[in-house]
Amino acid sequence: MNRIHRKVEYALIALKHMRGKNPGERTTVKDMATQYRCPHDVLARVLQTLASRGVLKSEQGVHGGYLIAKDLNRVSFYDLLEMILGPMEVARCLQEPTASADSDPKAPFANDEAAVCELRETCNIVSPIQLLNRKMSEFYRNLSVAELIEAGRSLKSRESAKVNGAQL
Template sequence: MTLLPRAARAALLAVLDVALHARGRPVSSKELATRHALPPRRLESLLQALVHAGVLKSLRGPSGGYELAKERRRLTLADVLRVALRVEEEGDLEPKIAPLSLEAAIAPALEEIEAEIFQRLEMVTLDDLCARALVYGFGSAEKTQADFEI
């Protein structure tokens, strides 16, 4: 059983894939959709949301695609999941639960748990996920570019 909705898992897959494969050239949405068997139209809206949130940047043109907008060590799982969960909520066509329901008893407990989960997710960076991916044989161990701040 998984607690994350499909959009959240797809966002993590896409951002991790871009981190591993966008070395010198952007990763196209078509490549992402093919590699991970994701629906292209749904993926594109998710990628655009990640661009608007500053997680990815989009490059246009025949050799365009997506790159990370920040260094891997500066992006956390929480950054990616917040965007994906917002996209998931906006696409939700289910009617909202009436305010005077058992939801009033459940919501505060779930909000506390979600806050704890997001605190933990803030501690895991995309760089950490890339290191795990390397252990499983995905990507290459190329050194990331240094971050210069003046």
């Protein structure tokens, strides 16, 4: 239940892979796709996104490939999810017009209404949903990608007792 999306897994796999490389060293999508047996196209697309958001840098051409461009300690898991999956909305109620702010006046089919929760009128849990959304966002924001990727490395101390408490 409540699985993370495959794309997110692929992103983590790739990031962890590149994390181990020498600075400046590039890795091709093809390499990673074959090594980890994940679908080339999907992985490629995810990496494109991350590159467009500054987490990775892409080099085209013959000796092209990807490399990490940003300190992963400064990239939260929230950021990663948001890049790949879009803004966090735990339920349809929340539908923010959002940062993208495309007030799309052209929109031939006004699907504004389409995606909106049809329970809206009668719903008694918008506050709870908002609270949940806030808390989850906070949780994800407090978890860095670096921390995730590094997991299992520093846990000689019995599953790192403090990993749990504290911080949240």
